Amino acid sequence: MADRDGFIWYDGKLVPWREATTHVLTHTLHYGMGVFEGVRAYKTDRGTAIFRLKEHTDRLFRSAHILGMKLPFDKNTLVEAQLAAVRENGLDAAYIRPMAFYGAEAMGISAKNLSVHVIVAAWKWGAYLGQEALEKGIRVKTSSFARHHVNITMCKAKANGNYMNSILAHKEAEQDGYDEALLLDVDGFVAEGSGENIFIVRNGKLYTPDLTSALEGITRDTIIQLAVEIGVPVIEKRITRDEVYAADEAFFTGTAAEVTPIRELDNRVIGAGRRGPITTQLQTLFFDCVTGRHPQHQEWLTYV
Ligand code: PMP
Structure with missing residues (x-):
């Protein structure tokens, strides 16, 4: 990942990818206190566009x-940085990763007055x-x-540190032969996947x-709007795992998983065990929106 051509936006400048490095004592590396986004750009007939850039930046x-954490750049600068990261890497479709993290001025939980740094990387993902998951489900x-x-x-x-929980859950599911984990909240109700929200029909x-x-x-917000x-x-309500088992x-x-059908949970086949009709309809509408084919929702696209 670190060894490739291209540029990463780093604190206001595009720097060569291989030179976008940081000291090993950077605070966030040790304690996970940082924030990030996952954003996607898609190829459309009118050129490459970032999907819901404003909402991700917000x-x-x-x-x-x-x-x-006080970000040292304003929203407009980070919007432009994300556009530049796609454009300057010559990408027609991309995954975009903005992240803000603390510097290496001091160590310890009580460290104060740390600098805040921001990077934006973009690559093909x-x-x-x-692809099979999008069609057949997971x-x-x-x-x-x-x-x-x-x-x-x-x-x-x-927040960066939150993803330790996601990685533990995802790894466990994968090691047990599944594609993804479903996490419950501390009261035992369905919360979300390791990096996804969940819907049932x-x-x-x-x-x-x-x-x-x-x-x-x-x-999730996009799908709710399209469904309505x-x-x-x-x-929107509390959902139990057996409601998922018994769903149609x-x-x-x-952003990464897009709209991925779930065909089984805990070895119970859900509905017909394949992408269902409402999932198919919403998935199609979603891909129409992100690729600029939907007659409405041009407002969700920012062309690079
Ligand atoms: N939940 C978690 C834990 C996530 O990491 C993500 C991915 N950002 C989502 C839900 C879905 O959010 P979004 O649709 O904004 O990518």
Whole structure:
């Protein structure tokens, strides 16, 4: 990953990819106190466009605010940085990774007056769980790890340290032969995947967990809007794992995972065991939006 051509935006400048390095005593490397985003750019007929760039940038600033981290750049600068990272690397489609982290001026939990740095990298990244997953769906296992309690690390921040929980859960699921983990909250209700929000379909209605213990996903918001537009009722409520077992359809949403059908949870086949009709409809609408083919929602695209 570190050894490739191209540029990374680093504290206001594009630097050669291989030279975008940081001291080993950088505070965030030790304690995980940092914030990041995952954003995608897609190829459209009118050129490459970043999907919901404003919303991702707003969430980066909200995450930093929640952690009490002051970003040294304004929103406009980071919007331009993300556009530049795609453009200057000559990418027609990309995954974009902005991240803010503390510097190496001091060590320890009590370290004060640390500098804050921001990078934006962009690279080609295909379907996160594989192209086949988008069509056939994935096999998921309920994790032995609970999703963060709201008063342990806060779920509304997309914070680096939160992802230790995600990695443990994902690794466990994969080692057990599944594609992805489903994490429950500390009360035992469905929260989210290791890097995705979850939806289920029952009797023509769409259900998704409320956001107490889940990230406020931008793809989740997109799917809710698209569902409402086609007349599919959307209900946010507490969901149990057996409601997922008994659902007609289920799918994950995320910038990386896009809209990925879930065909099994804990060895129970969900519905017909394949991408269901409402999932298919919403997935198609989603890809129409991100690639600029949807007649509405041009406002979600920022051309590079
Ligand atoms: N939950 C978690 C834990 C995630 O990491 C992500 C990916 N950012 C999501 C949900 C989905 O969020 P989004 O649709 O904004 O990518």
